[in-house]
Amino acid sequence: MEPGLAGEIAEINVTYSMPERNAVGLHPFSDWDEVDWAGSRPKATPETRHFWEGCREGRLLLQRCRETGRAYFPPRPFSPYTGSRDVEVFEAEGTGFLYSYVIHQRPVPGFVPPYAIAVVELTEGPRLMTNIVGCPQTPEALVLDMAVEVVFRRISEEITLPLFRPQEGAR
Amino acid sequence: MSYVPGSVAVVGAAESTRIGVVPEMSQIMLHADAALNAMEDAGLRPGDIDGLACVGMMMPQQIAHYLGITPRWVDGTWVGGCSFLLHVRHAAAAIAAGYAKTILITHGESGRSRINAVPRPPEPESLAGQFESPFGVLGPATQFTIPALRYMKATGTTEEHLAMVAVVQREWAALNPRAMFRDPVTVDEVLASRMVAYPFRLLMCCLVTDGGGALILTSAERAKDLPKPPAYILGSGESVEATMVSQMEDFTSSRAFRVSGRAAFEMAGIRHDEVDHLMIYDAFAHVPLYGLEDLGFCEPGEAKDLIWNGNTRPGGKLPLNTNGGGLSYTHTGLYGMFALQESVRQIRGTAPAQVKDARISLTHGVGGMFSASGTIVFGKEQP
Numbered sequence: 001m002e003p004g005l006a007g008e009i010a011e012i013n014v015t016y017s018m019p020e021r022n023a024v025g026l027h028p029f030s031d032w033d034e035v036d037w038a039g040s041r042p043k044a045t046p047e048t049r050h051f052w053e054g055c056r057e058g059r060l061l062l063q064r065c066r067e068t069g070r071a072y073f074p075p076r077p078f079s080p081y082t083g084s085r086d087v088e089v090f091e092a093e094g095t096g097f098l099y100s101y102v103i104h105q106r107p108v109p110g111f112v113p114p115y116a117i118a119v120v121e122l123t124e125g126p127r128l129m130t131n132i133v134g135c136p137q138t139p140e141a142l143v144l145d146m147a148v149e150v151v152f153r154r155i156s157e158e159i160t161l162p163l164f165r166p167q168e169g170a171r
Numbered sequence: 172m173s174y175v176p177g178s179v180a181v182v183g184a185a186e187s188t189r190i191g192v193v194p195e196m197s198q199i200m201l202h203a204d205a206a207l208n209a210m211e212d213a214g215l216r217p218g219d220i221d222g223l224a225c226v227g228m229m230m231p232q233q234i235a236h237y238l239g240i241t242p243r244w245v246d247g248t249w250v251g252g253c254s255f256l257l258h259v260r261h262a263a264a265a266i267a268a269g270y271a272k273t274i275l276i277t278h279g280e281s282g283r284s285r286i287n288a289v290p291r292p293p294e295p296e297s298l299a300g301q302f303e304s305p306f307g308v309l310g311p312a313t314q315f316t317i318p319a320l321r322y323m324k325a326t327g328t329t330e331e332h333l334a335m336v337a338v339v340q341r342e343w344a345a346l347n348p349r350a351m352f353r354d355p356v357t358v359d360e361v362l363a364s365r366m367v368a369y370p371f372r373l374l375m376c377c378l379v380t381d382g383g384g385a386l387i388l389t390s391a392e393r394a395k396d397l398p399k400p401p402a403y404i405l406g407s408g409e410s411v412e413a414t415m416v417s418q419m420e421d422f423t424s425s426r427a428f429r430v431s432g433r434a435a436f437e438m439a440g441i442r443h444d445e446v447d448h449l450m451i452y453d454a455f456a457h458v459p460l461y462g463l464e465d466l467g468f469c470e471p472g473e474a475k476d477l478i479w480n481g482n483t484r485p486g487g488k489l490p491l492n493t494n495g496g497g498l499s500y501t502h503t504g505l506y507g508m509f510a511l512q513e514s515v516r517q518i519r520g521t522a523p524a525q526v527k528d529a530r531i532s533l534t535h536g537v538g539g540m541f542s543a544s545g546t547i548v549f550g551k552e553q554p
Contacts, residue, residue, distance in 0.1 A: 040304035043295035052301075074302050074418070100321035100422050103369035104313050111307040114369070118306075119317060119417045129303045129317075129417035139369060144324050161305055 037155035039110025044158065048075045050089055055160040060092045060150050062124055073126035094150035095167065096122040103137055116142055120164050134165035176439055177553035179263040180394040180401030183213025183387030184515040187279065190382035190501045191351050197287040201279025201383035202234050209385035214398045215273065220387070222271030224248070224258035225278065226505065234277055244271035250411055251538025252452060252505040255386070256545025259511065260407035262388045272389060279383035280503035303415050311454060314540045316371045318422035319457045323370070325423045326472035328460065330370050332479060334361035336456040337374045337498050339484045344495025346485065346524035351378055352499040375456035377497035377506065384508035386515070391553055402518040405531070406439025406548040408432060416540040425537070427544035428465035432535060435546035436467070440554070441531060443468055448517045448532040449489055450510040453496040454539075459483075462535050463491075466546070490526045493517065507536040511547065518549050 044052045051074075054061035062071045065079030066086045078085045101118035104111070116137050121127045133151060135141045147167040154160045185208030187193065187201050196204060202225065210216060223242040225234050227249030235242055244265050248257045255276055262274040281287060293300040308314050322328060338358055344350035356374060364373040394401040408431035413419055420426050436443075443466075451462035463474035468489065477483065483491035494500040494513040501509055514532040516522040530551045537544055 039307065040292075040300065041295055042301035042305050044301070045296050048301055074298055074415075100317055100319070102313055102316045102320070102371065103366075104307060104309065105366050105368060106309060108307045108309045115307055117308055117313055117317065117368075119422075127417055129306050129308075129415070131306050144320060155305070159305075 037110055039108070039155070041156055042159055047077055051075045052159060054091070055152055055162055056154075056158070058152050058160075060094045060162055061089050062092045062122070062126060063087050063089050071122075071124040071126050073122075073128055093123045096120045096148055096164070098132065098142065098144055098146050098148055098164075099127055100144065101132070101142055103139070103142070118142070118164070120148055128162070130161075131163050132165065133163050174264060174267055174407075174438060176405040177403040177550060178391050179266045179388055180391050180403045181259075181386050181515050181549070182389050182394045182397045182399060182401055183209040183215060183385070184399075184402070184512055185209040185212045185385055186509065186512055187383035190349060190503075191380050192283055193281070193381035194284045194286065196279075196281070196381070198279050198281045199229065199233065199237055199287060201281060201381065202229060202277040202385075203237055203279070205279060205383035205385040206234070206238055206275060206277045209275070209387050212399060213387045215387060220273050220275045222262065222265060222274035224262060224274065224276045226254045229279070238275075240275065242271070244274065250543035250545075252454065253507040253536025253538045253543055253545040254505065255384075255508045255511055256407070256534060256536040256547050257409045257543075259386065259388065259404065259547050260409055260545060263404045263407060266388060266390055272393065274388045276386045276388070276508075277383070278385070278503070278505060278508035280505055281381050282502070282504040283379050283381045299415050303417060311539055312368050312371065312376055314416045315455055316368050316457070317416050318419060318541065319370060319455075321422035322457060322461070326475065328472075328475045330362060331358055332460075332475035333370065333375050333456040334358040334372075335475075335479050336453070336459055337361045339478060339481075340453065340492050340496045340498045342484050343493050343524055344499035347495050347500060348523060350495040350500045351380060352495070371455060374498070377454050377502035378499070380501045380503050382501050382503045382509070384512050386508075386511060400519050400551075402515045402532075403550045403553050404547065405441065405550040405554065406435045406437070406546075408434030408438070408546040409544065410434075411538070411543040412541060414540070414542050416542075419541050424471065425461050425465050425541045425544065427541065428461060428535070428537070431544040431546045432466040435533070435548050439548040439550075441548065446489070446531050446533050447529040448493065448514065448526045449483075449491045450493075450514050450532070450534040451491060452506055452510055452536045453492055453498050454502070454506065454537065456498065458537055459491065461541075462537075466533075466535055485524065493522060493524045493526060507534075507545070510534045510536060514547070514549050518551050
C-alpha cells in the first residue's frame with residue numbers, strides 16, 4: 001500500500017459525494033458518511049478485531065501461516081493449511097484482480113441497484129467478497145481479471161469496509 | 172464394517188398432498204402431511220418408526236412429538252437443501268449398524284406462504300455477517316450465483332447455454348401435472364425474462380414454493396414384507412466446503428461435489444454409463460453444469476454441450492431432472508427431498524415422465540451457495 005492513502009481517501013470522498021454519481025453508474029452508496037449507511041454492519045469478534053482495526057486505519061491486514069508462508073482469509077488465529085497456531089498478521093499490497101461477480105438488480109438497504117457484488121483475488125492469494133467502486137456497474141466495465149486496488153469506506157465508528165476500484169490504467 | 176450396497180432400501184416415499192402454494196398448512200404440518208403419506212405408502216404407522224431425521228431448523232424432537240414417534244436414533248443434520256441426502260446416507264448406515272430398524276426422514280417448508288417459517292439473517296458477528304453481508308447480498312440469488320461468471324469464462328459457457336438448462340427442464344415439467352411451470356419456453360424467452368442478478372435472469376432461478384416430502388428406510392430384508400417395490404441404496408457420499416461462497420476453493424468446480432460424487436460411485440461400484448436416470452439439484456441454472464462435470468459425466472467445460480445437444484431432454488441418453496427440477500417443478504427452499512422423491516418414483520416406475528427401464532438412478536444435491544453436497548445411488552435390484 002502506498003503512503004498517503006489517507007489523502008487518497010479524502011479525494012475519493014469528494015468524488016463519491018457528487019450527486020450525479022448514480023447517473024454515471026458509479027457505486028450507488030448514498031454517501032461516504034457513516035450516518036447514511038443503511039446496510040448490514042459487521043461486528044468484530046476477538047479473532048477478527050485486528051482486521052477491522054486495520055481497515056479503520058486504511059490498512060488491509062491478512063494473516064500468513066509461518067510454516068507454509070501462505071496467506072489466508074478470513075481471519076483466524078491458526079493456519080487453515082496446517083492447523084498450526086504459528087501465524088502472523090501482515091499488511092497486504094491491497095491489489096488484486098476481479099475474480100467473479102453478479103450485478104444485483106433489486107434494492108437492498110444501503111444499495112441502489114444495479115450494483116455489483118464481487119469477489120476479488122488478492123495478489124497474496126486469498127479471495128474476499130467486496131464491491132467494485134469507481135466504474136459503471138455494467139458487464140462492459142466489470143471485466144473479469146481486471147486489476148483492482150483497495151479503497152476504504154467508513155460506515156460506523158468501529159467498521160470501515162474494504163472496497164475495490166479499477167487500478168489506474170487497468171483493462 | 173463397510174456398507175453392503177443394497178442392504179438398506181427406501182420403502183416409503185411421498186410428497187405433501189399438495190405442493191406449490193399451500194396456505195392451508197404451516198411448516199410443521201407440511202412435515203406431518205408428507206410423513207403420514209409416506210407411512211401410508213409403506214403400510215406403516217408411527218409406532219413402527221424407531222428413527223427420525225429432519226433438518227435442524229425443525230428439530231427432530233418437534234417432529235417426533237408431533238407425529239407420536241419414540242425414536243432411538245435421530246439425526247438433525249442441517250447443511251442446506253441437500254440435508255435429506257445426508258439423512259438417507261446416515262440412515263442407511265444406522266440401519267446397517269442396528270441403531271434403528273425403520274427410519275423416517277421428513278421435510279416441510281412454507282417457503283412461499285411463510286406460515287411458521289422463520290427468516291434468519293446472518294448474525295453480524297458470524298463470518299458471513301462480517302465478510303459477505305455488508306456488500307449487499309440478498310439471499311441465494313446474489314451468492315449462489317457469484318461463481319458463474321468465472322465458470323463461464325473458464326469453460327466458454329454462454330448465457331444461451333444457461334438458458335438452455337431452463338428450457339430442457341421445462342420440457343420435462345410439461346410432462347408432469349404437479350409441476351408449477353409447464354408451458355414450453357425458448358432460449359430467447361429465458362433471455363428476455365427479467366434480470367435478477369447478472370448473468371442470471373428470472374427463469375434461470377428456482378421457484379419459491381410450499382411443500383413437503385418424506386422417506387422411510389429399512390433393511391432390505393424387512394423391505395420384502397412391505398407393499399411397495401424397494402428402491403435399494405447402492406451407494407452414497409457427502410461433503411461440505413465453505414458457508415461463504417467467496418471462500419469456495421475453485422469457482423469452476425465444487426470440491427464438495429467431487430468428494431461426495433466419487434464416494435457414491437465407489438460405494439455403489441457402478442460406472443457412469445450404468446446410470447439410467449439422474450437428478451442434479453438445480454437451485455440455479457448453472458448448478459447442473461457443475462454437477463455433470465464434477466460427478467464425472469463429462470469433462471470440465473463439456474456440460475454446456477451435453478445439455479445443448481439434447482442428451483438430457485426427454486428421449487435423450489441421460490435423462491436429467493425429470494420432474495422439471497427446482498426451476499420448473501417446485502422449490503420450497505430445500506429442494507433435495509423432491510429430487511430424492513423423483514429418483515424413487517423412477518426406480519418404482521411410477522414417475523409422470525417415466526424413463527423406460529430405469530434401474531439405476533442417481534440423486535446429487537447441493538447445499539446453499541455450494542457449501543455442501545450429498546449423493547445417493549438408488550437401484551431397482553439388490554446387487
